[in-house]
Amino acid sequence: xxxxxxxxxxxxxxxxxxxxxxxxxxxxxxxxxxxxxxxxxxxxxxxxxxxxxxxxxxxxxxxxxxxxxxxxxxxxxxxxxxxxxxxxxxxxxxxxxxxxxxxxxxxxxxxxxxxxxxxxxxxxxxxxxxxxxxxxxxxxxxxxxxxxxxxxxxxxxxxxxxxxxxxxxxxxxxxx
Amino acid sequence: xxxxxxxxxxxxxxxxxxxxxxxxxxxxxxxxxxxxxxxxxxxxxxxxxxxxxxxxxxxxxxxxxxxxxxxxxxxxxxxxxxxxxxxxxxxxxxxxxxxxxxxxxxxxxxxxxxxxxxxxxxxxxxxxxxxxxxxxxxxxxxxxxxxxxxxxxxxxxxxxxxxxxxxxxxxxxxxxxxxxxxxxxxxxxxxxxxxxxxxxxxxxxxxxxxxxxxxxxxxxxxxxxxxxxxxxxxxxxxxxxxxxxxxxxxxxxxxxxxxxxxxxxxxxxxxxxxxxxxxxxxxxxxxxxxxxxxxxxxxxxxxxxxxxxxxxxxxxxxxxxxxxxxxxxxxxxxxxxxxxxxxxxxxxxxxxxxxxxxxxxxxxxxxxxxxxxxxxxxxxxxxxxxxxxxxxxxxxxxxxxxxxxxxxxxxxxxxxxxxxxxxxxxxxxxxxxxxxxxxxxxxxx
Numbered sequence: 073x074x075x076x077x078x079x080x081x082x083x084x085x086x087x088x089x090x091x092x093x094x095x096x097x098x099x100x101x102x103x104x105x106x107x108x109x110x111x112x113x114x115x116x117x118x119x120x121x122x123x124x125x126x127x128x129x130x131x132x133x134x135x136x137x138x139x140x141x142x143x144x145x146x147x148x149x150x151x152x153x154x155x156x157x158x159x160x161x162x163x164x165x166x167x168x169x170x171x172x173x174x175x176x177x178x179x180x181x182x183x184x185x186x187x188x189x190x191x192x193x194x195x196x197x198x199x200x201x202x203x204x205x206x207x208x209x210x211x212x213x214x215x216x217x218x219x220x221x222x223x224x225x226x227x228x229x230x231x232x233x234x235x236x237x238x239x240x241x242x243x244x245x246x247x248x
Numbered sequence: 249x250x251x252x253x254x255x256x257x258x259x260x261x262x263x264x265x266x267x268x269x270x271x272x273x274x275x276x277x278x279x280x281x282x283x284x285x286x287x288x289x290x291x292x293x294x295x296x297x298x299x300x301x302x303x304x305x306x307x308x309x310x311x312x313x314x315x316x317x318x319x320x321x322x323x324x325x326x327x328x329x330x331x332x333x334x335x336x337x338x339x340x341x342x343x344x345x346x347x348x349x350x351x352x353x354x355x356x357x358x359x360x361x362x363x364x365x366x367x368x369x370x371x372x373x374x375x376x377x378x379x380x381x382x383x384x385x386x387x388x389x390x391x392x393x394x395x396x397x398x399x400x401x402x403x404x405x406x407x408x409x410x411x412x413x414x415x416x417x418x419x420x421x422x423x424x425x426x427x428x429x430x431x432x433x434x435x436x437x438x439x440x441x442x443x444x445x446x447x448x449x450x451x452x453x454x455x456x457x458x459x460x461x462x463x464x465x466x467x468x469x470x471x472x473x474x475x476x477x478x479x480x481x482x483x484x485x486x487x488x489x490x491x492x493x494x495x496x497x498x499x500x501x502x503x504x505x506x507x508x509x510x511x512x513x514x515x516x517x518x519x520x521x522x523x524x525x526x527x528x529x530x531x532x533x534x535x536x537x538x539x540x541x542x543x544x545x546x547x548x549x550x551x552x553x554x555x556x557x558x559x560x561x562x563x564x565x566x567x568x569x570x571x572x573x574x575x576x577x578x579x580x581x582x583x584x585x586x587x588x589x590x591x592x593x594x595x596x597x598x599x600x601x602x603x604x605x606x607x608x609x610x611x612x613x614x615x616x617x618x619x620x621x622x623x624x625x626x627x628x629x630x631x632x633x634x635x636x637x638x639x640x641x642x643x644x645x646x647x648x649x650x651x652x653x654x655x656x657x658x659x660x661x662x663x664x665x666x667x668x669x670x671x672x673x674x675x676x677x678x679x680x681x682x683x684x685x686x687x688x689x690x691x692x693x
């Protein structure tokens with residue numbers, strides 16, 4: 073799920089950046105440091121939308137660095153247990169399949185794939201129903217439900233299922 | 249407001265979106281309810297409760313009816329946690345102990361499976377393979393299918409190779425590659441493309457190398473540019489469970505259906521019976537040096553192993569033989585009783601069947617001859633080894649043509665062969681012509 077929240081961060085700036093472009097430098101550094109990172113509480117920071125406020129800088133004793141508390145608004149992505157999510161399949165094997173939704177890696181074990189779908193190995197390993205009508209292979213889009221999430225420093229891992237109603241393949245890459 | 253709270257694995261934790269929202273909203277909506285709406289709300293509540301009860305009963309029935317492999321009940325998930333991904337159980341999503349089970353990291357980082365699940369997967373795979381009439385083949389990379397060398401190890405006489413390297417745009421037709429970004433050159437063994445193509449029809453193939461993951465991936469790209477043979481079955485040294493040892497514990501296949509092609513016996517101490525030992529492929533000078541050979545490498549001799557007559561071609565014949573023996577068994581015979589190791593042994597025993605061999609001054613006198621490598625090789629090949637000569641002996645193996653036994657052999661017109669005859673026969677899986685391995689007066693080395 074995406075959220076638009078305000079976060080605060082203490083940015084340390086080297087004196088070489090002081091001058092007319094202090095604020096720009098601060099913002100650039102903030103973007104470089106924060107965009108694309110993950111935290112346990114907020115999830116994955118997708119993009120910074122704006123700077124709300126830059127506080128007064130505090131000079132650190134002993135070094136010339138200055139610390140600015142910056143309040144900024146950003147869009148974060150945090151998956152939740154119970155959430156329904158669309159993802160793209162990246163790998164299919166006999167244990168299940170791996171899918172990706174942006175920075176989130178989701179694993180759907182074959183225990184949580186409907187029983188009528190069988191694994192077919194070969195050139196393009198896939199899961200197919202007995203009548204061949206539904207196929208899950210690499211680059212298929214699936215709708216799945218998350219049953220467990222874990223947020224790491226850089227990655228988010230999730231466990232998903234497609235065994236419930238209305239879940240499964242949305243888009244077959246071979247037809248579109 | 250409740251979102252889907254009737255899933256069998258319901259539990260409220262901070263992960264749960266519903267409780268998160270409830271918590272956030274509870275602080276802001278405490279003053280909005282008025283008395284007139286109280287009754288309606290109560291009705292709604294009771295209706296909602298009734299609905300939830302009905303839904304819950306339905307789920308109970310579903311669970312009891314379905315042949316779900318997951319055992320769950322309404323109250324709590326009695327989940328066996330057969331595996332974990334990123335520290336969470338793959339069935340119920342709960343946190344599990346990090347180190348439980350075997351890490352199958354080569355498929356995806358963070359994936360672990362425990363023993364019952366591995367057994368289940370292997371059984372399912374076995375059934376699948378029997379239907380497809382395929383077995384499993386594990387291939388080593390270095391000195392078995394190819395030979396690599398770092399650029400700074402190359403001698404000046406090998407510089408001509410750098411300009412003769414094949415294009416990386418047309419991998420399918422090349423065999424000598426320069427990999428600048430890895431600072432190495434790689435030469436594929438002759439016949440390897442044909443070998444992989446034919447083996448693919450009989451086997452599901454895996455790569456298992458003692459190199460690191462990036463190296464393994466690069467080599468897989470060279471051997472398999474179309475990504476048809478290996479998919480995600482590329483095991484590198486970081487994926488093994490033990491240092492310096494390769495094992496079948498991370499392979500998702502039944503041990504009785506796996507054949508291994510490797511040049512190093514010591515890497516497979518636990519699975520010697522599945523191993524087909526390959527003659528080492530030394531193309532680059534650094535490779536010969538690494539093993540202490542003072543002979544000239546193939547790159548310096550400007551030649552290469554024979555295409556249709558080399559090690560890979562002979563091994564392919566053996567693999568075809570074992571495969572056909574495995575699948576041509578009487579269909580009434582239970583498939584689970586067939587073991588590829590037994591077939592391998594019997595194929596080997598046919599090679600020198602009927603030969604009776606005596607060794608002359610090949611083993612040190614204090615050494616028990618039965619434990620010598622050559623003796624064991626000869627016995628595996630089906631020959632009978634004897635200590636003393638008698639009239640039934642067919643071969644005498646010696647280094648020196650002037651020993652008593654050697655002279656006896658020449659007099660009785662028995663075969664007098666160099667020990668290399670046994671080794672060549674072992675590696676090429678074919679009885680070698682004895683005349684090609686004469687015992688000459690050796691110059692002192």
